[in-house]
Amino acid sequence: MTVNRIFLSPPHMSGRELEYIKKVFESNYIAPLGEYVNKFEESVKKYTGAKYALALSSGTAAMHLALKVLQISDEDEVFASSLNFIGSVAPVKYERAALTFVDSDYKSWNMDPDLLRREFVKRVASSQKLPKAVILTHLYGQCAEIDTIKEICDYYNVYLIEDAAESLGAFYKGRHSGTFGDFGILSFNGNKILTTSGGGMLISNNKAFIDKARYYSTQAKEDKPYYEHTELGYNYRMSNVLAAIGVAQMEVLEERVRKKREIFDIYREELNESAEFMPELPNSRGNRWLTTTLFDTAPEKIIKALEIEDIEARPLWKPMHMQPVFKNSKALGGEISEKLFEKGVCLPSGTALECEDVLKIAKIVKKVID
Structure with a gap:
């Protein structure tokens, strides 16, 4: 490997990252939360059209919180795109739920909506249990046939989570990927189109969902002047330093x-x-x-x-x-x-x-x- 190596998809800085990081250091808010976390969330909401956004440590963390908020458990089943990165589906096993993988079609290389519909029809006809949620991945930044898949999930009252980790900047019929379902997942890993070195975001149009995810992401701390916990949570929030990088990246x-x-x-x-x-x-x-x-x-x-x-x-x-x-x-x-x-x-x-x-x-x- 040489300094002139051509990588698959390396980070590409905008030129303003260090300026914003310097401001973070000057404020001394280098730990999770701070001005730039808020700015990053606001910029993503404005760009995607999502009503609510939560900056997190990774896309995998965002997926895990989505499943946690939807109360996916070992009694449930989740359908997911098979042609996929493992970070999209590993959190299903964190919650000990069953996984069923759905094949692609040649039309989009994403989840085949006809295959999904046929399975739902078959299960209802034979009185079998439907999955509690579907995880649809917008593969390699290309939108799946999301309106049809949402229609199927809505008809059968199944939650829809969009894995838009690879598709920030992708739109389907004028709407950004990740804004059709109950949750959308974004990733800012080092090889993504926008990177904060690591990090992710959970987006939704449901305030209660994001509020609950925020609660879980900060160790499920109750709203009291001392530390009290009635549920187990996680340390999943994004740092102000990484968010500053994200703000600069969103500008380009x-x-x-x-x-x-x-x-x-x-x-x-x-x-x-x-x-x-x-x-x-x-x-x-x-x-x-x-x-x-x-x-x-x-x-x-x-x-x-x-x-x-x-x-x-x-x-x-x-x-x-x-x-x-x-x-x-x-x-x-x-x-x-x-x-x-x-x-x-x-x-x-x-x-x-x-x-x-x-x-x-x-x-x-x-x-x-x-």
């Missing part, structure tokens, strides 16, 4: 989305005859967090060829129903997500890349697949 979010989409367009123009690219649903705008492609050539050959040139690329997420840790969980379908994993490659998509860098990467890929 639209620029980052435009650059991600430009990078995708270059790859598509150069590789269109040899690759299939992740689709974008009509009336939606993904953030193209990562350019994801399908090749007939084995992904490992492409990844190895790029690695020789000190360029990072990765396979698509290995579906959750294929993960050994979830070997006892159920799955609806699975063939499509398995095929996507078998043929898929994530290409470098960092917003600091120059056009020449993207063309260089495409050229290397062409040599392997031609």
